[in-house]
Amino acid sequence: MDPLSHILDGPRARGAFTLRTVMRPPWCIDARDGSALTVVVVISGRIWVGSPHGEVEAGPGDVVLARGPEPYMIADRRGRTPTVTVLPGQRCVSADGEELHLTLRHGVGTWGNNPDGPDSMIVGAYEDDSEVGRLALSALPRLAVLPGERVDPALIALLTREITSARVAQAGLNDRLLDCLLVMAVRAWIEDAPDHTPNWLNARRDPVVARALDLVHERPADPWTLAGLARACAVSRSTLADRFQRAVGTPPMTYLRTWRLTLAGDLLTAHPDLGLEAVAARVGYGSAFAFSTAFKHHTGRSPSHYRTPVPAT
Numbered sequence: 001m002d003p004l005s006h007i008l009d010g011p012r013a014r015g016a017f018t019l020r021t022v023m024r025p026p027w028c029i030d031a032r033d034g035s036a037l038t039v040v041v042v043i044s045g046r047i048w049v050g051s052p053h054g055e056v057e058a059g060p061g062d063v064v065l066a067r068g069p070e071p072y073m074i075a076d077r078r079g080r081t082p083t084v085t086v087l088p089g090q091r092c093v094s095a096d097g098e099e100l101h102l103t104l105r106h107g108v109g110t111w112g113n114n115p116d117g118p119d120s121m122i123v124g125a126y127e128d129d130s131e132v133g134r135l136a137l138s139a140l141p142r143l144a145v146l147p148g149e150r151v152d153p154a155l156i157a158l159l160t161r162e163i164t165s166a167r168v169a170q171a172g173l174n175d176r177l178l179d180c181l182l183v184m185a186v187r188a189w190i191e192d193a194p195d196h197t198p199n200w201l202n203a204r205r206d207p208v209v210a211r212a213l214d215l216v217h218e219r220p221a222d223p224w225t226l227a228g229l230a231r232a233c234a235v236s237r238s239t240l241a242d243r244f245q246r247a248v249g250t251p252p253m254t255y256l257r258t259w260r261l262t263l264a265g266d267l268l269t270a271h272p273d274l275g276l277e278a279v280a281a282r283v284g285y286g287s288a289f290a291f292s293t294a295f296k297h298h299t300g301r302s303p304s305h306y307r308t309p310v311p312a313t
Contacts, residue, residue, distance in 0.1 A: 017033075017035070017090050017123075017124070017125040017127060018109070018122070018123070018124045018125075018159075018163050018174045018175075018178055019109060019110070019111050019122070019123050019124075019163065020043075020109050020110045020111070020120065020121075020122055020123075020160060020163050020164055021110075021111055021112050021120065021121050021122075021123050022106070022110060022111075022112035022113075022114065022115055022116070022117045022119070022120045023045075023076065023112045023113050023114065023117045023119045023120070024112075024113055024114035024116070024117035024118065024119070025076040025077070025117075025118075025119065026075075026076060026080055026083070027075060027076055027080065027083050027084075027119070028073060028074070028075035028076075028080035028081060028082045028083050028084075029073065029074045029075070029082065029083070029084045029085075029086060030071065030073050030082035030084070030085045030086070031066075031071055031072050031073065031074065031086045032071040032085060032086060032087055032088075033068075033086045033087060033088050033089070033090055033125065033127070034068060034069040034088050034127075035068045035069065035125040035126060035127045036067070036068050036069065036126045036127065037065065037066070037067050037068060037125070037126040037140070037182075038065075038066045038068065038072075038123065038124070038125045038126075039063065039064070039065060039122075039123070039124040039125075039126075039178065039181060039182055039185065040058070040063070040064040040066070040074065040121050040122070040123050040124075041061075041062075041063050041064075041121060041122040041151075041156050041159075041181070042058045042059055042060055042061065042062050042063075042064070042120075042121050042148075043060065043120040043121055043122065043156075043160065044060055044118060044119065044120045045059075045060070045076070045117075045118045045119030045120065046058065046059045046076070046077075046119070047064075047074055047075065047076065047119060047121065048074070048075050048076070048077050048078045048080075049064050049066060049072060049073070049074045049143065049145075050072065050073050050075075050078065051066060051070060051071070051072035051073070051142065051143050052070050052071075052142075053070070053141075053142035053143050054142070054143050055078065055143070056143060056144070056145040057145070058145045059148075060148065061147075061148020061149070061151075061153060061156070062145055062146065062147060062148050063145070063146045063148070063150070063151050063181070063185045064143075064144070064145050064146075065140055065141070065143070065144045065145075065146070065185060065186075065189070066142075066143055067140050067141070067142050067143070070142070072143070076119055081095075082095065083095065083113070084100060084104075084113075090125070090127075092104065092111075108163075108164050108165060108166045109163040109164040109165070110164055122156065122159060122160055122163065124159075124178040124181070124182075126182075140186060140189065141189070141193075144189055146185055146188050146189060146192070150184075150185070150188035150192070151181065151184045151185055151188065152184060155177065155180055155181055155184065156181070158177060159174065159177040159178065159181060162174055162177060203244075203247035203248045205247075206243055206247050208233050208235055208239070208240065208243050208244075209243055209244050209247040209248065211232070211233045212229055212232075212233050212240060212244060212252060213248075213255075215229065215232055215233075216229070216252075216255065216256050216259055217259065220256070220259060220260050220263055220282075220283050220284050221281065221282055221283060221284045222284065223284065224253075224256055224284070225253075226240065226241060226252060226253055229252055229256075240252060256284075257294065257298075258298070260283040260284050260285070261283070261294060261295055261298040261299070263282070263283050264279055264280075264282075264283045264291065264295055264303070265295075265299065265306065267279050267282060267283070268303055268306055268307040269306075269307055272307055275288075276288035276291060276292060276303055276304075279291065279303070280292075291303070
């Protein structure tokens with residue numbers, strides 16, 4: 001399983017924020033919720049999205065990806081003054097601090113300044129991520145728009161219908177549909193912009209490097225050496241080292257160490273009751289001591305401190 005596959009298994013939506021938003025101009029939303037990733041699908045009208053990393057415009061069917069946690073603004077056109085600010089926990093306030101969540105609510109799953117407004121969109125926010133998720137999300141630009149024809153409209157229609165229904169298991173189904181929408185969007189972006197994707201994705205064009213990446217990703221606990229990995233790829237050590245370095249940008253063993261410790265970060269946060277010896281064994285370290293030393297060097301924090309939530313300030 002390559003890191004991109006962890007978009008389903010890493011930052012997998014669990015109770016994600018999904019909403020149909022309907023607005024009448026003039027309007028501008030200042031999103032400061034700190035979400036790891038926000039997916040916006042334009043249903044009708046046109047929108048402008050701006051962030052510290054650039055700005056894009058989108059029309060019906062287009063999908064906008066905004067990678068956090070930096071804030072961004074979304075409006076009917078550029079230059080608008082924010083009328084709504086979205087804070088952590090999806091708390092919505094006006095410019096003077098008035099709470100707006102209930103004021104702007106219009107039935108199940110619908111929110112906005114006018115239920116009959118011409119500008120409508122589906123907004124899905126991944127509010128948290130994991131270490132593996134961050135590696136997968138590095139495949140994405142900070143801000144991008146994908147043309148409508150690159151994502152199946154049937155999926156968008158189904159997600160829209162489910163968001164605005166009150167049926168059994170609605171939240172769980174919304175999460176899975178949002179995951180599918182995200183994967184389709186990411187796949188389309190990678191296909192449309194191959195020269196801007198990370199090395200670990202482009203490297204898969206080399207069959208030898210692709211084989212090495214598959215082995216490392218799928219069997220991180222194996223006692224890999226450069227010689228053993230090269231043997232499994234049916235090439236010499238020097239050939240693997242050279243081709244891997246040119247394709248990925250780092251030596252094979254360096255990439256392996258990074259991948260193991262990335263997985264370890266995910267295990268530490270997702271499974272707080274899993275002991276350090278067990279975590280170490282799952283990611284290819286012979287002892288908790290060796291793992292802890294490597295992990296602290298990699299992250300700057302010990303495993304125990306890493307898995308302890310930082311108190312909110």
